[in-house]
Amino acid sequence: MRLDSTDKQLINLYQRDLPVCERPYLEMSRQLGISEGEVIDRLQTLQSRQVVSRVGPVFEHRRAGASLLAAVAAPEEQIDLVAARINRAPGVNHNYAREHTYNLWFVMTAPDEDTLDERLDELEHQLRLPMLRLPMVEGYHIDLGFDIDWEALS
Amino acid sequence: MNTSMDYLAVVPRLPDQGRISAWGLLRLRQRLEQGLPLTARPWQTLAEQTGLTEQEVLTAVDHWQAQGLIKRLGLVVKHRTLGYTANAMVVWNVPDRWVSSVGEAIAGAPFVTLCYQRPRRLPDWPYNLFCMIHGVDRHRVLSQLDDLITDKHLETFPHAVLFSTKAYRQRGARYVSPD
Numbered sequence: 001m002r003l004d005s006t007d008k009q010l011i012n013l014y015q016r017d018l019p020v021c022e023r024p025y026l027e028m029s030r031q032l033g034i035s036e037g038e039v040i041d042r043l044q045t046l047q048s049r050q051v052v053s054r055v056g057p058v059f060e061h062r063r064a065g066a067s068l069l070a071a072v073a074a075p076e077e078q079i080d081l082v083a084a085r086i087n088r089a090p091g092v093n094h095n096y097a098r099e100h101t102y103n104l105w106f107v108m109t110a111p112d113e114d115t116l117d118e119r120l121d122e123l124e125h126q127l128r129l130p131m132l133r134l135p136m137v138e139g140y141h142i143d144l145g146f147d148i149d150w151e152a153l154s
Numbered sequence: 155m156n157t158s159m160d161y162l163a164v165v166p167r168l169p170d171q172g173r174i175s176a177w178g179l180l181r182l183r184q185r186l187e188q189g190l191p192l193t194a195r196p197w198q199t200l201a202e203q204t205g206l207t208e209q210e211v212l213t214a215v216d217h218w219q220a221q222g223l224i225k226r227l228g229l230v231v232k233h234r235t236l237g238y239t240a241n242a243m244v245v246w247n248v249p250d251r252w253v254s255s256v257g258e259a260i261a262g263a264p265f266v267t268l269c270y271q272r273p274r275r276l277p278d279w280p281y282n283l284f285c286m287i288h289g290v291d292r293h294r295v296l297s298q299l300d301d302l303i304t305d306k307h308l309e310t311f312p313h314a315v316l317f318s319t320k321a322y323r324q325r326g327a328r329y330v331s332p333d
Contacts, residue, residue, distance in 0.1 A: 018228045018229075020215055020216060025194065025196075047192075052229045052231055053324075054188065055190040056189045061329070064329045065329030093325050093326065093327045094323060094324055096318040096320065097319045098316040098318050100316045105243070109327045130278075135273065137272055138270070139271075140261035140270070148236065152290045
């Protein structure tokens with residue numbers, strides 16, 4: 001994925017602390033030395049190229065609602081099928097295959113704990129596979145975005 | 155199924171909410187989960203979409219940031235597209251009395267993107283500390299992990315490395331928005 005230095009600077013500077021004011025892209029444009037319209041165009045392009053998924057607030061999930069990491073051990077030959085069933089369940093926002101007996105790992109969210117438990121019970125029943133439910137006990141990492149190592153990527 | 159009424163409970167009232175509509179705040183939270191509009195006045199756009207005023211939207215967002223409901227406001231990068239194709243979940247079995255201090259030590263490494271304590275599920279799952287390492291290739295991730303083990307003195311804790319082989323879904327959380 002080729003990005004020019006302005007794109008890289010945009011990503012380096014604005015994974016956090018996006019200005020909260022009437023015209024945030026104007027303020028960003030002054031910092032970057034380009035026009036407000038160009039900031040918006042670049043963000044649109046980065047989104048359409050899937051480099052940036054959104055310009056977002058990232059919600060603190062323990063305050064925003066309920067969420068839980070879960071895993072199932074799917075038979076290898078059925079893994080795509082099981083993954084598709086998991087994706088059809090409400091509230092699934094991450095779902096990865098990983099190299100382990102527990103080979104499908106997903107995060108489910110819901111507005112509250114009861115709804116989350118009901119959804120997980122329903123899914124476990126549908127899949128007929130035992131499910132590891134691994135709620136967060138404590139978080140040690142403060143999400144400040146991720147310093148991109150452009151050199152390692154080039 | 156939930157009625158949308160249940161979702162109101164997850165939108166905390168603002169301290170001086172006054173006449174700001176609770177429904178408007180709910181709609182604002184739903185819209186914000188999709189990301190900020192790319193318009194010259196994105197908060198005004200959100201105001202039009204939610205029936206609030208631009209000032210009310212800004213007040214709510216300031217408050218949600220201050221109270222920690224919004225933990226970060228900015229670009230959400232898709233590491234995989236950029237070339238961070240190796241993603242390892244590294245899990246550790248650390249005695250409970252040490253897990254917090256080991257967790258904080260691991261979280262301090264620059265290439266660690268997440269670090270959480272989670273319950274063990276014995277006998278199947280003995281691991282209680284999870285961290286994520288995003289890297290450009292497997293080799294590099296494994297050498298970062300070696301450095302981490304040496305630097306933080308983690309040699310005695312059993313661990314497993316679960317590389318991801320496929321992303322079936324990766325998107326922002328939608329707590330209050332319909333799927």
